[in-house]
Amino acid sequence: MGEMLLEAVDxxxxxxxxxxxxxVQLHIRRGEVHALMGENGAxxxxxxxxxxGVVKQDxxxxxxxxxxxRIQHPKEIQRLGIGIVYQEFNLLPDLTVAQNIFIGREPGARLRGFISERQLNEDAAKILQQLKLKINPRMKxxxxxVAEQQMVEIAKTLSYNCELLILDEPTAALTESEIDTLFDVIHDLKAQGVAIIYISHRMNELKRIVDRVTVLRDGQYISEHLFQDTTVDKLIQEMVGRELTSKFPGKPDYSRGKKTLEVKNVSTxxxxxxxxxxAYEGEILGIAGLMGAGRTELARAIFGADRMVTGEIWIQGKKVAIQTPAEGIRHGIGYITEDRKKDxxxxxxxxxxxxxISNYDKYSTAGWVKExxxxxxxxxxxxxxxxxAVNRNQEVGNLSGGNQQKVVLAKWLCRHTNILIFDEPTRGIDVGAKYEVYELMYELVLNGVTVxxxxxxxxxxLGMSDRILVMAEGRITADLSAEDADQEKITHYAMNQ
Ligand SMILES: Nc1ncnc2c1ncn2[C@@H]1O[C@H](COP(=O)(O)OP(=O)(O)OP(=O)(O)O)[C@@H](O)[C@H]1O
Ligand SMILES: [Mg+2]
Structure with a gap:
């Protein structure tokens, strides 16, 4: 194992x-991938x-x-060889990809206060190529x-010689093949002696890259292990402080009621x-598919966020015209998007x-909020x-990433919609809290909601759906009952083979 690179004590x-x-303590050695694990808010x-250097310890x-x-200003970390990809993006949306990668360090012709745009784009193209990305450096x-933005963030840290790279939930928005690319890059960096601190709530991927792990719980140091000396189940137990015997709650007793939603021939x-x-009352309808298959597009079309070119939406047996999200909401549809910033x-x-704010109509009478x-x-x-959170008056910006996600869920849950579409409901949410989200879904279904x-x-x-639609390339390729579905079948239809 490499020599000690960074050591945080007390x-x-x-x-x-x-x-x-x-x-809290943390020991990072050169050339290792070190997972930092803990629940939301840990x-x-x-x-x-x-x-x-963004905040200072007491x-x-x-x-x-x-x-x-000693870091006086976060800008100094580049000189120290520390790179970080934040959980929340930090790119400037109006600048190009290349400008974002080299921001503050533009190559060439700097003396005259003028940046060689061509050089900038060429340099950026090289780094993007290293990441096997087909992104035009001139694009805004x-x-x-979201996935491409995440990769540009990573490209930015690769553009200077980084000795310690921190990835805070880098894969939350990535596709399978982008994750593979990222892991290849991580392997290369590791071979060059770069140390990587890796934060993720996706337990399954840890074993592919992680050498050592540190567990935090409630802001306290719990343990440090060689990954091969422990198991994911033991790590989860240390994170949540109790044994989590099952990842899914038992299915309560409910059955499918009347048809609530009918989508006919929709094209965009x-x-x-x-x-x-x-879709039916008292049913969890899962929609599976690869990234880009059109699942989010479908949700947006039903909700009124995107225009349909052909097709009809029927709700409770009546044809409805939904052209805006406000109309979607009026017809009892809720849509919890995958992107909490846009939400x-x-x-x-x-x-x-x-x-x-989004439930003002429900919690106010004659302009007075029912406090x-x-x-x-x-x-x-x-x-x-x-x-x-400290209490209900805490600013949302001060909550941890996963807890912000939970506030988005709460916003929609208290609206009591008849049809609720969850888009990647547990992205960024820790293992313990996932269980709570699943329990809430069951509660909704028991109350007759179509989930x-x-x-x-x-x-x-597979763990939650009563029925599963699989999408590929903008079409539905399978409609499977829970009993009929398994991982292989879904993957098969998702690839449309
Ligand atoms: N500026 C702040 N003011 C007050 N509280 C804060 C501030 N920043 C963070 N916190 C609190 O510190 C705690 C730890 O937050 P942190 O973002 O480090 O969690 P995390 O482990 O990264 O969680 P997640 O997995 O959800 O991203 C949270 O309870 C959060 O509300
Ligand atoms: Mg976090």
Whole structure:
């Protein structure tokens, strides 16, 4: 094993008297992939912010290459050879890919205060090629998919000689093949002696790359292991502090009721081709498929966020015209998107107001907000979803990534829609909280709600769905009952073979 590169000892950090990190330690060696594990709000991102100078610890020491780490300004980390890809993107959407990669360090012709655009694009193209990415460096970042933006973030850190690379949930938005590419890059970097700190809630992928692991729970250091000396189940137990015997709650007793939604022959300009299916009261309908198969497009078309070129939507036996999300909501459809930033979380206001803003009609009479009711409902979901927050008045921007995701869920759950579409409902959510989300889905179905769940996680599709639609290239390629479905069949139809 390589020599010690970074050592954090006895780290303490609190925000306005609330302790976030206590007695935390971390040991990173050259050339290792080190997983940092813990539930939502355990303190992982905060610890990384300390290592990169974004926040300062209250006490404790970080040593880097044998010296105390002193960072006056986050910009200095490049010089120190530390790179970080944040959980939330940091790219400037109006600049091009190349400009984003080299921001602040543009090559050539700098003396005259003028940047060689050609050189910039050529240099960026080289790095993108190294990542096997087919992205034009001249494109604006705002035109890229979430996955592509994530890869550009990584390209940015590769553009300078990085000795310590921190990846905070890098794969949450990536496709299978992009994950493979990323893991190839990680292997290459490792071979060059780069140390990587890797944060992810996707347990299955850890064994492919991880050498050692540190577990945090509630802001405290729990353990450090060689990955080969432990098991995923043991790690989960250490993370949640109790044994998690099952990943899915037992299916309660419910049965399919009347037809609530009928989608007939829907096509869109972009991708969807003649989509038809039905969904029922008291049913979880899973939608599986590879990234780009058209699952999100389908949800957006039904909800009124995208225009349909042909096709009809029928709700409760009546044909409806849904042209905007507001109309979708009026017809009892809810859509929890896969991207929490676009889902209108307001980072500078508190949890309660975020939940209430989109439910103003429900929790107000004659312009007056029913304050007590609003508080009660907010507290209910804070408890039910285990949102880790000081209280309902905490700013959403100060919550951990996974807890922000839970606030998005709460916003929709208290609307009581008849048809609720979840798009990647557990992305970024820790193993324990996933279980709570699944329980909530069952609660919804028991109350007669039609739950439609789009997910890229096959175990989740198989573990929760009563029926499964598989999509490929904008079409539905299979409609399977839960009993008929297995991993192989779904993959087969998802590849449209
Ligand atoms: N600026 C802040 N003010 C107050 N509390 C904060 C602030 N930043 C973080 N916290 C709190 O610190 C705790 C740890 O957050 P952190 O983002 O480090 O968690 P995490 O382990 O990265 O979780 P996740 O898996 O959800 O991303 C959370 O309870 C969060 O609300
Ligand atoms: Mg985090």
């Amino acid at each position: 780290i303490y950090k609190s925000y306005s008297g609330v302790s976030v990190l206590r007695n 303190g992982k991102s905060t610890l990384m912010k300390i290592l990169t 006490s404790g020491q970080v040593r880097y290459k044998g010296q105390p780490l 970042v705002s035109e890229l998919s 300009k972009q991708l969807l081709r003649n989509i038809s299916f039905e 209108g979380l307001m980072l500078s206001i508190n949890i309660k107001d975020n939940i209430m 007590n009711e609003a508080k009660r409902v907010t507290d209910h979901y804070i408890t039910r979803l285990g949102i880790k 439609i769940m789009i997910s890229s996680e096959l175990p989740e599709i």
